Amino acid sequence: MAKAFEEQRRSPDLEALPFEDRIGLLVDREAAERDTRRLTTRLKIAALRQTACVEDVDLRTPRGIDRAVFAKLVEGRWIDRHENLLVTGATGLGKSWLACALGHKACRDNRSVLYHRVPRLFEALALARGDGRYARLLKSLGRAQLLILDDWGLSVLTRRGTPRSARNPRGPTWPRIHHRHKSAPVDTWHGAIGDPTVADAILDRLVHNAHRLQLTGESMRKRSAKTITLDGQPEH
Template sequence: MAKAFEEQRRSPDLEALPFEDRIGLLVDREAAERDTRRLTTRLKIAALRQTACVEDVDLRTPRGIDRAVFAKLVEGRWIDRHENLLVTGATGLGKSWLACALGHKACRDNRSVLYHRVPRLFEALALARGDGRYARLLKSLGRAQLLILDDWGLSVLTAAERRDLLEILEDRHGRASTIVTSQLPVDTWHGAIGDPTVADAILDRLVHNAHRLQLTGESMRKRSAKTITLDDNQNTDSISHRP
């Protein structure tokens, strides 16, 4: 507000405004600054892997994304209802990018978000178990309104990893929302967990109240590479035909 007041003093046009209007401008400036600081803090804590926004999601490329379903996901009421989202599909289709875009939108909506790649998360939990931070790390994972678990199912879980995942999902079940991205179809997740009994418990807490995005089509990375190659060829042709 002090900065805004100094700007008003240097602006002769604002001196003509009524006192109430000038105070209103100061309050609006303070509110905007606080919102910006809160968003910056939330994004820093979230540690999203990619800088992605829902406004930049390409819905024209055929990937199996229903516009109406995606609009509801962007709206975010599913997070208020503590529902989950499962994003599956082959590599290169933008699963992580979509998850980060929805995480960014949740931060903008004043929700707490955490992003973790599953292999790195299990490593962090193993280290935390050894140095006494395990309970504190589990508490932070359970407290986030939206937890993004990226690259799930790259290998069959060990016994310790199964226990860790069950603890995380048990703490969050009915209290918070989780996004899981995976190259594996959901119906194969039971085998990827390894132990049938623990798999039943994990999937019961994760799948039954979850929305699903099954991505299909050509890899976005391949598509991007083709576009770059095409542009390079066009540039080469235009250079070779110059007089």
């Protein structure tokens, strides 16, 4: 408000305004600055993988996104109702981008958001279990109103909840597994969890209370590549 007041003093046009109007401008400026700072903090904590906004989502390209359904998701009431959203489809269709766009909108709507890649999250949980931070990490995850879990199904879980590669039980090989399993359909998730009892419990809570975006069509990366020549200029 002090900064806005100094700007008013340097503006002859604003000096002519009634006192009440000038006070109103100061209050509006303070409110806007506070909202901006809070949004900046929420986005920093969310640590979204990509800078994406729902306003930039391409709904013209056929990917199986129903406009009415997407509008409801953007509205965000499903978050308040503690419902889930599953975004599935082949590699390159923009699953991570859409998830980050919805996360960005949730931050703008004053909701707390956390983004995690599942393989790295499981590694962090395993380390936290060993150094005494496990309960604290679980508490921080539980506080988020929207928890975005990306790259689910890249590895099979062990009984202790740590990931192992489906091909290499001794350790993960994320880049190779990423391309094979990123588009894994929901009906294969049971096998990715490993323990049948744990799988039943997780999927019962996750799948049956979830909205779904099943993306289809051609890879967005391939589509973009077709319009750009080797020198970076659009084709005509």
